[in-house]
Amino acid sequence: MISLVHLDLSSNRFDASTLKSLCNVSSLTYLDLRDNNVQGSIPSEIGQLINLTYLDMRFNNLQGSIPSEISQLINLTYLDLRDNNVQGSIPSEIGQLSKLTNLSLSGNSLNGTIPTNLWQLTKLQDFDIGYNSLTGVLSEDHFSKLRELKSLDLSGSSLALNVSSSWVPPFQLRRIRMGSIIVGPRFPAWLRTQKEVEVLHMRNASISDAIPSWFRVLCHNITSVDLSSNSLTGNPLEFKFNGSLQQHNFLTGHIPQLEVGQTVVPALSSLLLNDNRFTGTIPEDLCKSEYLSELDLSNNLLSGRVPLCLGNLRYLDTLNLANNSLSGQIPSSLGNLWRLDALHLNGNKFVGKLPTSMQHLRNLQTLDLGDNGLKDIIPAWIGERLSNLRFLRFQSNNFHGPISDTLCQLSYLQVLNLAHNNLSGFIPHCFNNISAMVSSLLHGDGGVDSQESLEDIKGGREVEYDVWSLLLVRSVSLSANNLVGEIPDEIMELVQLQFFNLSQNHLTGRIPKKIGNLKQLEALDLSMNAFGAIPETLSDLYSLSFLNLSHNTLSGPIPSGNQLQTLTDPSIYEGNSGLCGKPLPNNCWEHKLPAKNGPIDDDEGHSESDWSWFYAGIGPGFAAGLSGVLGILLFKKSWRYAYFKFIESACDKIWVKTTRLRRNFR
Numbered sequence: 001m002i003s004l005v006h007l008d009l010s011s012n013r014f015d016a017s018t019l020k021s022l023c024n025v026s027s028l029t030y031l032d033l034r035d036n037n038v039q040g041s042i043p044s045e046i047g048q049l050i051n052l053t054y055l056d057m058r059f060n061n062l063q064g065s066i067p068s069e070i071s072q073l074i075n076l077t078y079l080d081l082r083d084n085n086v087q088g089s090i091p092s093e094i095g096q097l098s099k100l101t102n103l104s105l106s107g108n109s110l111n112g113t114i115p116t117n118l119w120q121l122t123k124l125q126d127f128d129i130g131y132n133s134l135t136g137v138l139s140e141d142h143f144s145k146l147r148e149l150k151s152l153d154l155s156g157s158s159l160a161l162n163v164s165s166s167w168v169p170p171f172q173l174r175r176i177r178m179g180s181i182i183v184g185p186r187f188p189a190w191l192r193t194q195k196e197v198e199v200l201h202m203r204n205a206s207i208s209d210a211i212p213s214w215f216r217v218l219c220h221n222i223t224s225v226d227l228s229s230n231s232l233t234g235n236p237l238e239f240k241f242n243g244s245l246q247q248h249n250f251l252t253g254h255i256p257q258l259e260v261g262q263t264v265v266p267a268l269s270s271l272l273l274n275d276n277r278f279t280g281t282i283p284e285d286l287c288k289s290e291y292l293s294e295l296d297l298s299n300n301l302l303s304g305r306v307p308l309c310l311g312n313l314r315y316l317d318t319l320n321l322a323n324n325s326l327s328g329q330i331p332s333s334l335g336n337l338w339r340l341d342a343l344h345l346n347g348n349k350f351v352g353k354l355p356t357s358m359q360h361l362r363n364l365q366t367l368d369l370g371d372n373g374l375k376d377i378i379p380a381w382i383g384e385r386l387s388n389l390r391f392l393r394f395q396s397n398n399f400h401g402p403i404s405d406t407l408c409q410l411s412y413l414q415v416l417n418l419a420h421n422n423l424s425g426f427i428p429h430c431f432n433n434i435s436a437m438v439s440s441l442l443h444g445d446g447g448v449d450s451q452e453s454l455e456d457i458k459g460g461r462e463v464e465y466d467v468w469s470l471l472l473v474r475s476v477s478l479s480a481n482n483l484v485g486e487i488p489d490e491i492m493e494l495v496q497l498q499f500f501n502l503s504q505n506h507l508t509g510r511i512p513k514k515i516g517n518l519k520q521l522e523a524l525d526l527s528m529n530a531f532g533a534i535p536e537t538l539s540d541l542y543s544l545s546f547l548n549l550s551h552n553t554l555s556g557p558i559p560s561g562n563q564l565q566t567l568t569d570p571s572i573y574e575g576n577s578g579l580c581g582k583p584l585p586n587n588c589w590e591h592k593l594p595a596k597n598g599p600i601d602d603d604e605g606h607s608e609s610d611w612s613w614f615y616a617g618i619g620p621g622f623a624a625g626l627s628g629v630l631g632i633l634l635f636k637k638s639w640r641y642a643y644f645k646f647i648e649s650a651c652d653k654i655w656v657k658t659t660r661l662r663r664n665f666r
Contacts (some may be wrong), residue, residue, distance in 0.1 A: 010038065010056070034080070035059040042086075047072035047507035058082035058104070067091075071096045073652075082128070083107040090129070092117055104152050105129040106153060111135070116144075123148055129155035130177060140167050147171055155201065165189040172196045179203040179226070187212055187232075197222055204229040228275070254280035255297070257268060270294040272322065277301055282321075284309055293314055298322040311336040322368065323347035330369075332357045339363060346370040346393065359385040370395035370417065377401040378418070383409040390436070395477070396420040403428055403478070411435040415475045418645040419501065423481040427502075434491040437474050440496055465591040475499035479525065483507060492517050501525040503548065508532075516540030527551055534579075539564045551575035557588045 004025050009018070014036045022031065022222035023045035031049070036054045041064030049055075052073050058080045065088035066081070077099050086108040094103070095117025105123060110132040115384050119142045127146070130153040137160045143149075148170040154161075158184035167190045174196050184207035191197070192214050200222055208231040255278050269291055286295070293316060293597075302324040310319070311333025317340055326348040334343070335357025341364060350372040359381040361367075363389050375398040382392070383406025392410070393419045403418065403427035432438060476494070479501045486509035487502065498520050507529040516537030523546035531552045537635040539561040547567050555578025558564075568583045580588040 006030040006101050008032040013033045013037050019043065021044060022581045026050060028052055029075075032056045033060070035074040035080060038062060039420045040064065042067055042070075044069045046070060049073060050075070052076055053099075054078040056080045058084070062086050066091050066094070068093045070094060073097060074099070075147050075208070076100060077123075078102045080104040081108065082269055085109055087111075088550070089113075090115055090118070090134075094118060095120055098123070100124060101148070101249060102126040106130040106132065106155075108132055114138075119143070120145060122146070126151040127150060128152055128153040129157070130179075133157065133609045134159055135161075137162050139163065143171070145170075149173060151175040153177040154181050157181060161186075161188075163190060168193050175199040177201045177439055180205070182206045184208055184230070187215075191215075191218060194218065199224045201226040202230070203227065206230070207232060209233075220283060221626055228272075254278065255283050255286075255302075259296070269315075272296040273300070274298040275300075279303070281305075282307055282310075282326075286310075287312055289313070293339075294318040296320040297324070300324055302326060304328075306334075310334065313337065314339070316340060317363075318342045320344040321348065325349055327351070329353075330358075330374075332353055334358065336465045337361065341368040341388075346372065348372055352376075354379060356381070363388060365389060365412075366391040368393040369397065372397055374398060375400070378404045378407070378423075380404050380406045383407045387412075389413055391415040393417040394421065398422060400424070401456050402426070403483075405430055410431040414439070418477065418481070419477040423478070423483060425483065426485040427478065427483060427488055427507075428492070429488040429490045430487070431476075432490040434494070435501040437476075437494040437496050458636070473498060477501040478505070480504040486510065487512055489514060494518065498543075499523045502529065503527040505529055511535055511538070513537050519543065522546065524548070534559055547572050549573055549576070557581045558584065 004027055007022070007025075007028060007030065010032045011034070014033065016039050017036050018036075019033060020043045022028070023043060026048055028049055029051050031052060031054065035058070038057065038060040040444060044067045046067060046253060047069030050072060054073050055073070055076060055078065059082070062081065063086065066086060068091055070091065071093035074097065074642055076097050079094075079097070079100060082100065082104045084107070086105070088106065088110065089112035090110055092115040094100075095115055098121065099312055100121050101123050103118075103121070104126065106128045107130070110129070111134065113136040114129065114134060118304040122145050123147050127149060134157040140163050147170045150173060152173055152175070155177045156179060158181075161178065161586070165186065169190055173194050176191075176197060176199065178193070179201050180203065183202055183205035187200075189206055189212075191200075192212075197218060198221055199222070207227070207373035210233045211612075211636070213556075223492065228391070235336055255273065270293060271286070271289065272294065274296045275298070275593070278297070280302065280589045281304035282297065282302060284307045286292070287307060288314070292313050295310075295313070295316060296318065297321065298320045300322075303326065305328040306321065306326055308331050310316075311331060314337070316337050319334070319337065319340060320342070322344040323346070326345075328352065329352040330345060330350055332355035334340075335355060338360060340361050343361070343364060343366065346368045347370070350369070351374065353376040354369075354374065356379070359379075362385065364386050367389060369392065370393045378394070378399055378401070382389070383404060387410065389410050390406075390412050391414060393415065396419070399418065399421040400423065405428050406412070407416070408428055408430035411434060414436050418433075442528075474494075474496045475498060477499070480503070483502070483505040485507065487507065489512050492512050492514035495517055497518050500521060500523070503525040503528070507526075509531065510533060511531050513535040514537070515535060516539075518541060520543055521541050522543050524541070525546070525548040527548040527550045529552050531549075531554060533556050534549065534554055536559045539559040542563045544563045544567070547564075549572060552574035554573070558579055558581040560582065570583050570585075573579050573584060580586050642651070
């Protein structure tokens with residue numbers, strides 16, 4: 001019988017039963033179950049795989065705690081449980097796996113402190129426990145036996161590194177990730193001893209210090225450094241990098257002109273100087289970084305025009321110049337950046353029309369031109385040529401004319417924000433062709449960069465979505481324009497829509513009854529239009545947390561039930577004098593005539609005005625009937641004799657009966 005030794009089942013859809021059944025195959029030495037659908041706890045039977053040297057179960061949905069039986073895997077050298085939902089503390093039994101070289105437990109829900117015997121794993125080369133809820137203070141003693149360590153990830157936990165300024169670690173690290181733990185306040189002096197560093201990430205590490213001069217020596221081999229969200233001072237471009245530079249501190253002054261011949265210029269692949277206080281213009285020397293793939297100068301104090309030569313950066317895939325004071329027209333040379341997938345020019349002072357050369361940006365997924373002074377129609381080529389667009393934001397400009405029907409061709413579009421412009425005409429009926437808002441089948445990262453973010457309106461206020469939120473959001477905002485007509489029924493097919501804002505337009509007619517189809521809707525703003533009634537189906541929106549229907553011409557009862565019961569702010573409905581019912585103080589019965597069994601409903605009985613006409617007609621009707629009878633008696637002699645003979649006979653009978661009654665009482 002052949003024994004199974006090597007088994008790779010990665011990237012399938014196997015479940016928990018598969019894992020449990022494999023625990024009986026004791027001959028296994030290599031087991032790869034990453035990226036499946038394995039749920040539930042890791043079975044205790046895992047300890048039966050005593051020959052296992054490699055175990056990879058990352059990217060599943062494992063829960064519960066790590067069983068103590070894992071200590072029986074005495075031959076294990078590689079253990080990867082990243083990106084699951086494993087809970088509890090790290091079991092000390094892992095410290096008994098003396099052959100471990102790779103231990104990855106990041107991206108789970110582990111808590112407590114790191115067991116002391118994990119620091120006895122002398123063969124560890126890759127130690128990754130980031131993004132859990134671990135606590136504790138790490139000292140020099142903890143690392144004293146980890147001489148083979150090459151990669152250390154402690155990011156995203158409540159850990160603190162407390163070592164002396166003279167500490168010389170026993171290892172030479174290539175990858176250092178200590179984001180969002182406490183490393184500072186001083187710039188870590190022990191980094192000076194690390195000669196092989198390629199990746200250095202210490203974002204938000206509580207460092208308040210100047211970048212030391214010796215740091216330039218360390219930078220020669222670094223391909224990625226992230227020191228953002230600290231309080232560093234100094235000039236970041238004094239240091240030479242072979243890869244990327246990320247900053248997010250309080251750096252001031254001009255972005256320095258780079259001298260010809262500096263090796264940093266052609267070598268840079270990523271330059272991120274966002275969220276600082278740089279002033280002046282964008283230096284043209286940046287264009288000499290011919291391999292630059294990402295340039296982020298957003299959230300600074302830069303001014304002047306965008307250098308035309310940026311269009312020469314043929315490898316650029318992300319350009320973010322948002323929230324500065326840049327002016328002039330958008331350079332047509334940007335249309336040469338055919339690799340570009342994200343373009344953020346929002347929050348500046350750009351004017352004029354969109355350069356037609358931008359239609360060549362076929363790979364563009366994010367186009368944010370909001371909060372400028374652009375004056376143009378919405379070009380048809382946006383829908384016809386930029387077919388990969390997922391996020392389109394033109395908010396707060398001077399775009400005019402109708403909304404182009406070609407936008408309906410953007411089947412991947414998740415965010416459409418055309419608010420606060422001068423757009424006119426009708427809302428296109430073809431919006432139901434935007435597949436990403438109709439079906440949940442279009443999902444995934446779609447190549448969205450991990451640094452991507454977007455400001456957009458959510459529930460009446462501006463918020464910033466990070467990359468993970470962007471993957472899920474579906475939003476349409478057409479507010480503060482001059483749109484007319486009714487809401488097309490086709491929009492009610494956008495069943496994935498979460499945020500819908502049509503406020504401050506000139507829309508009329510009915511709110512479609514099919515609005516109840518939008519089950520995912522979290523925020524709805526139809527205020528300051530001329531809509532006539534609220535459909536009962538509005539109460540079917542069980543995810544709704546923000547609603548504004550104020551200042552329309554709405555009348556009738558406010559629907560009740562389900563999620564609407566929790567929206568109790570009367571201002572939601574203010575400016576609609578014909579509305580009644582909770583949460584408004586005027587009850588609907590006050591507007592209607594009570595019936596025998598309660599208030600009369602307009603659909604089943606009569607309104608108050610109907611009864612007024614009824615009573616007003618009683619008097620004239622009686623008079624007309626009486627005059628008709630008297631006229632006949634006057635002109636018809638035979639009828640007159642018969643009528644008075646009947647009256648005389650009736651009076652005689654009444655007199656006889658009353659006479660008898662009087663006698664009986666006597």
